[in-house]
Amino acid sequence: MVNKKQMYDVIVIGAGAAGMMCAATAAERGKKVLMIEQSKKPGRKILMSGGGRCNFTNLYTTHENFLCSNPHFVKSALSQFNQWDFQALVIEAGINWHEREHGQLFCDDTAADIVKLLLDRCDKSGVELLKNCTLENVSGQQPFVLDTNQGQLNAKSVVIATGGLTVPSMDSTDIGHRIFRQYGHKVIPLRPALVPFILQEVSNGPLKILAGISLPVAISCNKKSFSEALLFTHKGISGPSVLQISNYWNKGDSISIDLLPDENAADWLMNARETHPNRMISTQLAKQFPKRLVEALMPLWKISDGPLGQMKKQLQQQLIDCLQSWELTPTGTEGYRTAEVTIGGVDTDGFSSKTMQSKKAPGLYVVGEVLDVTGHLGGFNFQWAWSSGYAAGMAIK
Ligand SMILES: Cc1cc2nc3c(=O)[nH]c(=O)nc-3n(C[C@H](O)[C@H](O)[C@H](O)COP(=O)(O)OP(=O)(O)OC[C@H]3O[C@@H](n4cnc5c(N)ncnc54)[C@H](O)[C@@H]3O)c2cc1C
The missing domain is CATH 3.50.50.60 (FAD/NAD(P)-binding domain)
Structure with missing residues (x-):
């Protein structure tokens, strides 16, 4: 008492x-x-x-x-x-x-x-x-x-x-x-921190169909980087790498996602181009990523499909840049409710x-x-x- x-x-x-x-x-x-x-x-x-x-x-x-x-x-x-x-x-x-x-x-x-x-x-x-x-x-x-x-x-x-x-x-x-x-x-x-991001591209855009897809990435923001899984949600992105980087993110900042954290994107693409020049770009991407992701990202990144061997230099560089440092600007976070x-x-x-x-x-x-x-x-x-x-x-x- x-x-x-x-x-x-x-x-x-x-x-x-x-x-x-x-x-x-x-x-x-x-x-x-x-x-x-x-x-x-x-x-x-x-x-x-x-x-x-x-x-x-x-x-x-x-x-x-x-x-x-x-x-x-x-x-x-x-x-x-x-x-x-x-x-x-x-x-x-x-x-x-x-x-x-x-x-x-x-x-x-x-x-x-x-x-x-x-x-x-x-x-x-x-x-x-x-x-x-x-x-x-x-x-x-x-x-x-x-x-x-x-x-x-x-x-x-x-x-x-x-x-x-x-x-x-x-x-x-x-x-x-x-x-x-x-x-x-x-x-x-x-x-709020250790919190999922809201992305317009996902909540109300072409990446909406990706909810549930998870993949290993490296995410960077404000000179900090974390290599762990990323998960697409109905509103944006979550998963350990996203929660970690949210600690370093301030409203208005963009984040950079490396979709090939364990490889050099240029080497990966050049090797494929040399060994499989007739392979379609979409097929090569689908060897590495879920098909749904490839279908959503190619139009978003303005990558037109075609054989790897016939890729113009500029398109090739564009794809390498997107794979290695896909820039996104979250509109916000999910806030204290999920932080x-x-x-x-x-x-x-x-x-x-x-x-x-x-x-x-x-x-x-x-x-x-x-x-x-x-x-x-x-x-x-x-x-x-x-x-x-x-x-x-x-x-x-
Ligand atoms: C969903 C979720 C999952 C998490 N998972 C992990 C994890 O796995 N590992 C990890 O390291 N961290 C995790 N965290 C973070 C971790 O829970 C917090 O950092 C930790 O609980 C902080 O401890 P604290 O004692 O400072 O505060 P709290 O644990 O929040 O305790 C504060 C207490 O004060 C009481 N209180 C508040 N105001 C008053 C008042 N006016 N009068 C009387 N009492 C009051 C509250 O009711 C509460 O019981 C998680 C957090 C969340 C939300």
């Missing part, structure tokens, strides 16, 4: 990945911890993650897997609690897991195993959990006064772990960002990278996605939640 009148050492706002990790870590150090959660179910984003199997970390995590205005900020927390530390917790809890490509670790059975791991740790260490409790405002400082829909709460320290704006149906809000603004912190503008993360957030500049404590308001901490730290696709965002949650949990006085 939560005693709302008492002065807690720390109140953690939000029982998500970062909040639960932080609460358990602080309570294991003997702190009197209350964690409040607006919904009746902690860890809802964990439950829906990784297709229900939670890609809980990545074996190759380094600071280079994160976008942040200060690229060095994540280093300290990552070194205090790294991917192997979380993997060890998973093993200790008896959760079956497996590794997928690029070092991504997933649960064998269900993401609920990860939520249980965190809740068990909170429970064992004596964290008090108040569900259906929504933070409305924070005022004062050491002690802090918290206004909630269940009345006022008091704590010597407060950890904001309210996450980002993705999945609006889960009542995701910018409350965390607003509170930090109140305490004089800057917020780097927010936008996995929020890019931007509370500026790390005002915080200690070692403790996650505010330099402007001692006793006020920030962890997880509410900060201006965004991971690549592949388990890095959860690793940031674990690492930042741990760092704050170890530092709370």
